[in-house]
Amino acid sequence: MFRINKMVAAATAIAMLTVLASCGKKPDQSETSSSASQSTTTQGLETTIIETSSKQTTTTTEAPSMNTTTKKTVGSKTSKSSTTTTKPSLGIPSAAQVGSASFKPGTLFKGATLDYRKAGESFTLGAWWWDLKGIVEPVNGVSVDMILDMLIANNVNEIYLDVSKMLPLDEELAQGGLTEDDKKAGLVSERHVRGFIKKCNKYGIRVSALTGAAGDSVLRWIDPANKYFYIKSFIDKIAAYQSYVAADEKFSAIHLDVEPHTHNSWEKNRAKYTQWLAGFVIETRKLCDKVNLPLEFDIWSWFRDYDTVKDETGATVNILDVMTKNCSALGIMSYFYTGAGQFDRATDLELEYAKKNNCRLIAGTETIKLPERNVTYYYAGKEKLIAEQSILRSKLDECGYKKVGGAIHHVYAWYALVK
Numbered sequence: 001m002f003r004i005n006k007m008v009a010a011a012t013a014i015a016m017l018t019v020l021a022s023c024g025k026k027p028d029q030s031e032t033s034s035s036a037s038q039s040t041t042t043q044g045l046e047t048t049i050i051e052t053s054s055k056q057t058t059t060t061t062e063a064p065s066m067n068t069t070t071k072k073t074v075g076s077k078t079s080k081s082s083t084t085t086t087k088p089s090l091g092i093p094s095a096a097q098v099g100s101a102s103f104k105p106g107t108l109f110k111g112a113t114l115d116y117r118k119a120g121e122s123f124t125l126g127a128w129w130w131d132l133k134g135i136v137e138p139v140n141g142v143s144v145d146m147i148l149d150m151l152i153a154n155n156v157n158e159i160y161l162d163v164s165k166m167l168p169l170d171e172e173l174a175q176g177g178l179t180e181d182d183k184k185a186g187l188v189s190e191r192h193v194r195g196f197i198k199k200c201n202k203y204g205i206r207v208s209a210l211t212g213a214a215g216d217s218v219l220r221w222i223d224p225a226n227k228y229f230y231i232k233s234f235i236d237k238i239a240a241y242q243s244y245v246a247a248d249e250k251f252s253a254i255h256l257d258v259e260p261h262t263h264n265s266w267e268k269n270r271a272k273y274t275q276w277l278a279g280f281v282i283e284t285r286k287l288c289d290k291v292n293l294p295l296e297f298d299i300w301s302w303f304r305d306y307d308t309v310k311d312e313t314g315a316t317v318n319i320l321d322v323m324t325k326n327c328s329a330l331g332i333m334s335y336f337y338t339g340a341g342q343f344d345r346a347t348d349l350e351l352e353y354a355k356k357n358n359c360r361l362i363a364g365t366e367t368i369k370l371p372e373r374n375v376t377y378y379y380a381g382k383e384k385l386i387a388e389q390s391i392l393r394s395k396l397d398e399c400g401y402k403k404v405g406g407a408i409h410h411v412y413a414w415y416a417l418v419k
Contacts, residue, residue, distance in 0.1 A: 078360040144196070160208050
């Protein structure tokens with residue numbers, strides 16, 4: 001767990017190095033991050049253990065391969081294109097400036113907008129943001145401010161930010177800043193995450209801490225034999241972060257995208273993996289309660305009446321009963337290329353349990369390129385996206401439940417579609 005006195009001691013050491021720097025003796029400690037092209041979102045996630053300093057940082061990123069690997073990080077050239085930082089003094093370093101300090105909404109994004117959510121509504125419009133590097137440098141020429149301008153124009157009020165590659169501050173301070181190896185691995189300083197959340201809050205956008213797993217790696221997360229090591233490590237990291245940052249730099253929730261249905265043995269083990277998922281959600285809720293954060297969870301849209309599990313009391317219930325009871329919000333991967341189809345996939349069984357357990361229900365919209373053309377708006381174009389999201393919004397308004405909303409997957413694909 002995070003220790004403030006350890007951080008202060010390490011920060012003091014950095015301050016001494018800063019004094020030496022005035023005599024020309026400071027080692028290179030630039031605050032830049034590696035430039036890399038956008039990794040296109042795939043249907044799965046890859047879990048990687050990256051060795052940093054003397055500790056292991058668990059990271060989960062979208063990747064074409066579903067394999068879990070353990071590797072040493074390696075160095076890379078860096079760029080200063082989109083962020084500036086405040087030099088640390090004694091104590092906790094200040095948050096970094098993310099994007100331009102003179103950013104003004106409406107000046108960068110000129111593309112098409114959805115008629116989905118109006119400013120001030122309680123209705124949710126969220127967006128998944130998978131590439132953490134994007135908050136410190138442009139991804140395929142698209143800067144953090146360009147994405148934020150689009151989100152503000154669409155009245156988005158929550159972001160699910162993948163922080164698997166956020167380097168804990170105590171490690172960063174102990175080693176004197178991000179190393180070239182860290183930057184090559186795509187790690188990002190907590191100071192930049194703090195600056196990003198602060199900027200989002202300024203425009204009424206809350207930020208959830210996102211991570212997850214799919215494919216071959218997912219069983220490591222949900223198998224009770226592993227004692228939930230990965231989620232415990234992730235929540236410990238977020239709890240450490242929350243313990244020292246300012247109120248407008250805090251995460252609003254833990255958001256998980258853990259997908260057992262993507263494992264290649266799902267069909268043969270559906271009942272077992274569904275029970276493992278139930279146990280995982282119950283345990284994760286307990287962990288979130290300890291750090292005073294709500295739990296949000298993304299699930300596929302194909303759970304059925306026969307997907308039953310034992311809950312914490314030993315009663316036999318539907319998996320959706322467990323999910324909606326233990327999560328404050330469910331993001332349904334209701335991916336289809338019509339608003340009516342999305343509504344059906346998001347609500348046919350899920351709505352019943354959301355109402356029962358007072359859980360927020362979020363209908364997901366896909367915009368990335370996928371082989372299955374009927375589950376994404378990538379091929380349909382922006383006009384079709386806009387028209388169908390209006391239909392989806394109307395159906396959600398008419399469903400008789402107020403705690404509903406939508407979310408777009410993901411920010412870079414969305415931007416490319418409507419720019």
